[in-house]
Amino acid sequence: MNNKRILIVFLIMILVLIAGYFIYTSFFLKPTTKYTQEYEWTIIDEYYTPKDLVEDFIKQDAIAKNNLPVNIINYGDDQSTLRRFRGKRFAGPSEAQLQMMFNGLEDWKLVDIQYKTEKDQEIRRTVLYVYLNGDWSVGDSGELTK
Numbered sequence: 001m002n003n004k005r006i007l008i009v010f011l012i013m014i015l016v017l018i019a020g021y022f023i024y025t026s027f028f029l030k031p032t033t034k035y036t037q038e039y040e041w042t043i044i045d046e047y048y049t050p051k052d053l054v055e056d057f058i059k060q061d062a063i064a065k066n067n068l069p070v071n072i073i074n075y076g077d078d079q080s081t082l083r084r085f086r087g088k089r090f091a092g093p094s095e096a097q098l099q100m101m102f103n104g105l106e107d108w109k110l111v112d113i114q115y116k117t118e119k120d121q122e123i124r125r126t127v128l129y130v131y132l133n134g135d136w137s138v139g140d141s142g143e144l145t146k
Helices: 002-028 053-064 077-083 095-101
Strands: 041-042 070-076 083-086 106-114 124-133 135-144
Touching: 041 053, 041 083, 053 106, 053 135, 070 095, 077 083, 077 095, 077 106, 083 124, 095 106
Parallel strands: none
Antiparallel strands: 041 070, 070 106, 083 135, 106 124, 124 135
16 A cells, blocks of 8 residues: 555656646747747759849859859848857947948848858858948858857
8 A cells, every 4th residue: 555655656746747847848948049930941053033132142152153052041131140140250240330340331141051062061151241332242151159
């Protein structure tokens, strides 16, 4: 009889722990970035129609370097994603810092790029594209922090 009570108490404790775990994960562990919620990889190949000018710039650059297909995640001008960017020139910049660094900045976009080189080496990086004087160019490259 005593063994049955110990077993029942033990099973109740396990059930309470499992219920506590699910309550904790559902209320307190939510995705912290838009990356996990909204952004998906897009494949740019010779048949892809770019959605905006920066995607067209990426496609033309990949064609010139013979790097197609290229996979991208276009974050656009999302400020929260920009603050997570760490590059060679910037570490978590704001839009005001971009304006100061790039005189005459008209627009900017943040894009994850993934492709394979001719030697089958996989490259993945986050690129900050800037629009200056009517042309898109690479402003910085690096990675996004979590």
